[in-house]
Amino acid sequence: MTRLWARYGSQILAALLLCGLCLLFFWRIITPFVEDRGYFPSGDFVDQFYVFRVFEARHVLAGQIPLWNPYTYSGHPFLADIQSAVFYPPALLTIFLGGPWGLPFYALEVEAIAHVFVAGLFTYLFVRRLLKADFPALVAAVTFAFGGYLTSYPIQQLAILEVQVWLPLILLLLTVTWERWQESRQRRGAVCAGLVLGISLLAGHPQSSMYVLYIAAAYWGFLTYEGRRQLRAKAGLFGLFLLTGLGVAAVQLLPGLEFMLLSTRVGGTYQEMAHGFPLHDILQVALPGILSQWSPLYVGILPLLLASLGVYLVRRRMVLFWLAVALVALVLSLGGGTFLYSVFYLLVPGFGIFRSQERAAFAFSFAMAMLAGYGAQAMFGPWTGQTGERVKAVLWSLVGAVGASVALVVALLWGWLRSGLAVDSPFGPMLNRAVLLAVFLLLAVGCLYARRRELLAVGALMSVTLGIILFDLFTVNWQNNFQATDPLKEYGPSALLAPIQADADAGRVYNEWRLPGNYGMYYAIEDLGGASPLRTAWYDKLLESVPIDRLWELMGVEYAITWRGTLPAASERIYEQPTGEDVTYLHRLEAPSPRAYVVSRAEVLRGEDALERLADRTFDPSESVVLDEKPSVELEGQARPSNSTVHIVNYEPSRITLDVELGKEGILVLSEVFYPGWGAYVDGSPTEIRRANYALRAVEVEGGPHRVEFLYDPVSLKAGTLISMITLLSAGAMIGWIAMRQLRRSQ
Numbered sequence: 001m002t003r004l005w006a007r008y009g010s011q012i013l014a015a016l017l018l019c020g021l022c023l024l025f026f027w028r029i030i031t032p033f034v035e036d037r038g039y040f041p042s043g044d045f046v047d048q049f050y051v052f053r054v055f056e057a058r059h060v061l062a063g064q065i066p067l068w069n070p071y072t073y074s075g076h077p078f079l080a081d082i083q084s085a086v087f088y089p090p091a092l093l094t095i096f097l098g099g100p101w102g103l104p105f106y107a108l109e110v111e112a113i114a115h116v117f118v119a120g121l122f123t124y125l126f127v128r129r130l131l132k133a134d135f136p137a138l139v140a141a142v143t144f145a146f147g148g149y150l151t152s153y154p155i156q157q158l159a160i161l162e163v164q165v166w167l168p169l170i171l172l173l174l175t176v177t178w179e180r181w182q183e184s185r186q187r188r189g190a191v192c193a194g195l196v197l198g199i200s201l202l203a204g205h206p207q208s209s210m211y212v213l214y215i216a217a218a219y220w221g222f223l224t225y226e227g228r229r230q231l232r233a234k235a236g237l238f239g240l241f242l243l244t245g246l247g248v249a250a251v252q253l254l255p256g257l258e259f260m261l262l263s264t265r266v267g268g269t270y271q272e273m274a275h276g277f278p279l280h281d282i283l284q285v286a287l288p289g290i291l292s293q294w295s296p297l298y299v300g301i302l303p304l305l306l307a308s309l310g311v312y313l314v315r316r317r318m319v320l321f322w323l324a325v326a327l328v329a330l331v332l333s334l335g336g337g338t339f340l341y342s343v344f345y346l347l348v349p350g351f352g353i354f355r356s357q358e359r360a361a362f363a364f365s366f367a368m369a370m371l372a373g374y375g376a377q378a379m380f381g382p383w384t385g386q387t388g389e390r391v392k393a394v395l396w397s398l399v400g401a402v403g404a405s406v407a408l409v410v411a412l413l414w415g416w417l418r419s420g421l422a423v424d425s426p427f428g429p430m431l432n433r434a435v436l437l438a439v440f441l442l443l444a445v446g447c448l449y450a451r452r453r454e455l456l457a458v459g460a461l462m463s464v465t466l467g468i469i470l471f472d473l474f475t476v477n478w479q480n481n482f483q484a485t486d487p488l489k490e491y492g493p494s495a496l497l498a499p500i501q502a503d504a505d506a507g508r509v510y511n512e513w514r515l516p517g518n519y520g521m522y523y524a525i526e527d528l529g530g531a532s533p534l535r536t537a538w539y540d541k542l543l544e545s546v547p548i549d550r551l552w553e554l555m556g557v558e559y560a561i562t563w564r565g566t567l568p569a570a571s572e573r574i575y576e577q578p579t580g581e582d583v584t585y586l587h588r589l590e591a592p593s594p595r596a597y598v599v600s601r602a603e604v605l606r607g608e609d610a611l612e613r614l615a616d617r618t619f620d621p622s623e624s625v626v627l628d629e630k631p632s633v634e635l636e637g638q639a640r641p642s643n644s645t646v647h648i649v650n651y652e653p654s655r656i657t658l659d660v661e662l663g664k665e666g667i668l669v670l671s672e673v674f675y676p677g678w679g680a681y682v683d684g685s686p687t688e689i690r691r692a693n694y695a696l697r698a699v700e701v702e703g704g705p706h707r708v709e710f711l712y713d714p715v716s717l718k719a720g721t722l723i724s725m726i727t728l729l730s731a732g733a734m735i736g737w738i739a740m741r742q743l744r745r746s747q
Contacts (some may be wrong), residue, residue, distance in 0.1 A: 002378075010134050014124055022117040024144060025478055031110050032411070039110055041154065041483040042490065044138050047157040047531050050108050050488075052084050052519040057099040059653075066579065068654045068712045072530025072557050073539060074508065075673040079532050079717065083159045085204035089114070105488050119165035120145030123366075124276050126172040129709060130318070135380060139306065139469065140373030142342055144168075146473040147638065148298030149287055149365035155481045162203035164362050167212050170196050172347045177237060178223050181428045186737045189420065190237045191731045193243065198727075203250035204256075207354040213362055214350075215325065220323045232688045247727030254720035258676065263534040276335020276357035278560045288476050296361040297333070300472045301440035302447070302465065305398070307368050313378040313390060322370040327364035350653025375467070379451055391452050396640040398445045404437035436475070443468050453707055461522045463568075475506035488723060490515075491522050496577050496586055500525055500559050507558030508671070510548075514561045514584040528555055539673050542695040547613040553621050554614070554693055556671035558592035562583070596658055598644040598666040598688030598701070601627050610694045625669050625698055628691045633665040635702045640666035654712040661705040668708060677714030682706050 005012075020206050023030060028038040055078065059066035066086060069078035091110060097362070098107030109391070124141035128134060142152060154161035177189030188607050197216070201209050215239070246253065281291060285304065288295030299307070312325055315692055331340045335357035344351040351357075382680035383391070412434050449466050450456050456464070494516075500506050501523065508526045511519065517531025528543070528551070543551065549568040551557070560567060567587050576588040601624035605613050610626050613619055619626075642704045643663035650657040659666055666692075674691045681687065682700045692698035699708065 002672075007334050010260055011125070011128070013280070014128075014134060014138060014141075016120055017138070018120045018124065019147070021142065022113060022120065022145070024153075025116075026113045028433055028482060029113065030659070033656045038482045038484055039105070039486055040112070040481050042487040042606060043156050044238065045108075045112075045156045045158060045481075046105075046487045046490075046527050047447060049517045050105060051516075051521050052078075053095065055110055055521045056086060056091070056101050057103045058094045060095050062101045066653075067714070067717070068655050069521060070651075071524060072518055072532070073130040073535055073673065074526070076530060076535075076670070077133025077255070077259050077446045077675055077677070077714075079252075080255035080531055082204040082206060082252060082260070083182050083533065084254070085162070085202060087252050088162065088204065089199060098177070105486075106480040108158075108712055112158055112161060115161050115165045115666060116145055116150060116155075119150055119168070122165065122168035122172065123369060123441035126168040126175070127370065128170055129175055131377050133377055134547075136373040136377040137467070138466060140369045141301065141467060142336075142466070142473065143299055143303040143372045144366055144475060146185055147282075147295040147300065147303075147365050147369065148294065148477055149361050151477040151480050152294035152296045154362075157205070158201055160208050160359070163200050163205045163208035163212060164194055166200035166203075167215060167366065170200065170212065170216055174223075174241065175215060177241070178220075179232070181237060184263075186738065187237060187240060188735055189249065191244050191734055192308055194241040195248060195317075195731060197241065197245025201245060202252050203255070204252065204536070206256075206260075207356070207359055210350040210354065210603070211338055211360065215363055215366075216241075218325065219321075222318070226313065226317065231626040244727060244731055247723050248731075250723035251717070251720040251725070252717040254723075255714060256712070259534060259536075261538055264540050265534060266537065267354075268353065269341075270336070270352075270617060272335030273345065273352060273355055274339065274341055274357065275355060276337060277361075279337050282330075286437055286472035287430070290430050294480055295476070296358070297330070297364060298374070298476060299365060300469055300476075301437065302444045302469050302472060303368065303372040305444045306379065307371035308375065309378050309391075310373070312374030312394065312435075313387060314374050316374070319371065319374050319431075322374075326367035326371065328365050329360045330361040331366060333358050333364060339535065355436045370709040372617050378413065379448070379465075380462060381619045388452060391676050393450060395445065395452065398441065398448065400436060402441045402445060404440050405434060407437055407439055408434045412704070436472075438471050440468070448718075470625070474669035487495040491519065496561065496575055496584065497523060497525065499574055499586065499588070503558075505588075507556045508560070510552060510557050510560040512560070512564070514563065514579065528557065531666060536673060536675060538691075538695040541611065542614075545708070546615045550615060550621075552589065553593045553698065554671060560587040560589070562587065593622065593671070594646070596646045596648060596670050597622065597670075598660065598662060598668055599623060600664070600666050600668060601625070602627050602631050602635060604628070604630050610680050614693060621669075621693065625692050626694065627667075627698065631667060631690070631700055633667075636664060649707075656710040658708045659705070660701055660708050662701055662703045663705045666703075667692070667700055668701050669693070670696060670710070672697050672710070677712055677716065679711050679713060681711070 028036055029040065053071060056066050066078050078084050085091050094107050094111045095103065098104060107218065113609035120141040121702045123144045124137045127140040131137065148521055150161065154164065160347055173189055173193035173196060177193060180186040180189055200212055219236045224231060281297065284291060284295040285297050288298040288303065307447050332344060335341050341351070341357055344641055365432070409431065411429040414428050416425055416431055419425040419427055422627055449463065498510060507523070508528060509520070510528050517523070517529060520527035520530070546554070552569060562569065562585055563582055565585060570590040571587040572590060573585055574588050577584045603613060603624060603626050605626050606628050610628070643661070644666060645661045646668065647659045648656070651657055656672070669692050674689070674695055674697050679686060679696065680689045682699065682701060687699050690698045690745055702707065
């Protein structure tokens with residue numbers, strides 16, 4: 001035990017410290033005292049990620065894989081929506097620990113907080129491996145974990161957070177791989193790094209994964225440049241890492257790629273992709289919160305100084321590498337505001353298919369944390385006479401910066417006084433930030449001066465420095481994701497929904513944004529809309545192109561939740577609820593269309609022609625269907641099919657069973673979204689599903705009684721599962737074989 005503590009004691013203490021700091025930072029989220037309790041705010045964290053996790057939990061705890069979600073967008077490939085993160089291990093852990101209690105909202109908050117902790121822990125371990133020192137590693141860890149980026153919108157958009165926190169562990173394992181390859185040609189580290197990459201990919205945010213991969217590739221390329229030998233072997237090691245990661249995540253990536261290529265995200269233009277921070281947001285590197293709610297570029301004043309010291313004092317190529325990453329990421333985060341993004345858009349794979357270039361702030365934040373670690377090592381390491389002179393020059397520069405910040409405080413105070421100290425004046429908030437800037441700059445001067453003059457013992461000054469960094473980052477960022485009221489109140493028991501829930505055979509619902517987008521998943525109510533970045537392109541086009549009442553006919557809508565007092569279709573208003581300044585109405589349509597029916601007429605039209613025909617008032621969906629190909633059966637062509645009945649025997653998310661009886665051949669039409677992976681079987685024999693009414697499904701059926709079954713069983717999932725299983729078995733076998741060989745050598 002003593003030997004173990006001597007070897008790992010400092011790492012254990014650092015981990016406990018980081019855990020304690022994380023609990024302190026989020027104390028109002030985790031406190032057991034109700035009067036102090038707060039919540040992560042309404043938004044994507046609740047409406048998408050929490051509701052997604054609840055839906056997944058219901059299926060997983062019932063022993064099912066959640067493949068298809070019938071409750072949003074009239075049917076949605078849930079597993080293929082990559083942000084569902086169905087196979088992400090920490091998500092499964094949350095489900096198994098919190099699921100038996102209904103997966104409380106608190107469980108997902110704890111999961112997010114735990115990821116902030118591991119971001120700090122992994123950064124600490126990585127920097128400690130590089131610099132062989134604890135304090136610089138702690139500085140880098142707290143700068144990254146509690147800086148303005150990781151504590152801002154990545155928590156709201158949970159998949160971003162959960163992908164990115166694995167980067168420092170990946171870089172650590174690549175470093176170990178490099179060192180062991182140099183010593184004994186071991187490949188195990190590359191496989192382990194690939195396994196962690198696979199976990200990161202499974203968290204489900206492709207744009208963040210792109211940044212993780214590019215930073216890892218750049219880092220490995222830098223190490224290779226430093227070594228300059230055996231380039232082919234080192235490229236092979238990186239390839240092994242990459243293939244392992246992609247192979248592990250194939251179970252999620254292949255269905256996700258299939259869906260993405262069929263979604264509304266395909267074919268974006270430069271104008272759509274080039275959005276980033278406005279140029280003036282660079283000011284938030286020093287003055288957070290003056291221009292927007294969040295300040296993702298803020299890393300703290302003292303960490304910014306330490307990063308500058310690292311660049312100025314440390315003569316290592318690794319410092320230049322992280323400086324280059326920080327500068328490129330900063331400029332890329334401005335999107336089309338500079339020409340650099342155009343170069344990446346044209347030449348670098350990935351940058352032309354992802355929106356929101358401000359997410360490059362991730363790379364900037366992490367690189368600045370790395371530079372702050374190097375700066376902390378330079379500040380508290382041994383100094384030469386030349387170092388002292390350079391620090392003296394930095395001190396004078398800081399004194400000038402303090403003077404400028406005091407002048408800014410005076411100017412803003414004067415402006416606020418001129419406005420009569422108005423509460424809504426912009427000078428007030430800007431003055432607060434300017435005061436903080438002046439105070440933290442002054443404290444930075446004090447720390448550097450004390451180090452130069454040796455006014456405090458090094459250990460004491462380290463503690464003071466770390467304390468100032470924490471006070472800065474906590475003060476600025478600790479309430480970035482906080483609200484006092486429970487966001488799940490929007491999902492509480494609702495009299496508005498009670499009539500729908502009481503209707504065992506309720507048709508679909510049209511929610512005109514009176515309830516949260518994914519309320520249907522939460523209540524198991526089938527809705528035309530939803531809330532997800534991905535939707536099938538043809539369904540989205542159908543929603544945009546046909547009149548609302550025709551859409552209701554096609555999709556079997558029975559209820560409408562809307563601001564409209566009257567509807568364009570005959571309906572009964574069964575409930576109304578005051579909502580702010582207006583009223584929300586619940587209508588029941590008097591003659592809703594059936595969810596499945598048979599027709600004996602077909603028109604063959606594609607694309608815009610099909611949409612125009614569906615919107616035409618002379619077209620009757622109950623009598624005819626628009627197909628994209630000519631049917632193979634002979635149709636009667638009469639207005640109504642003779643002697644036909646359709647009865648839904650079983651309706652499950654991934655399986656629909658119907659009993660159909662026809663006098664002659666006809667086409668069975670379902671108000672279900674067409675999507676690859678669905679198979680159809682008539683009396684047990686497979687039959688082709690045709691794309692009907694632009695976005696829906698239909699099958700041809702012979703005359704007579706038949707059992708028709710629709711089953712969602714995507715090939716992409718089968719292929720991905722096979723690849724992931726082979727990868728995991730191969731990785732395990734390789735690691736085990738290497739371990740056995742080392743054990744034999746040691747005996």
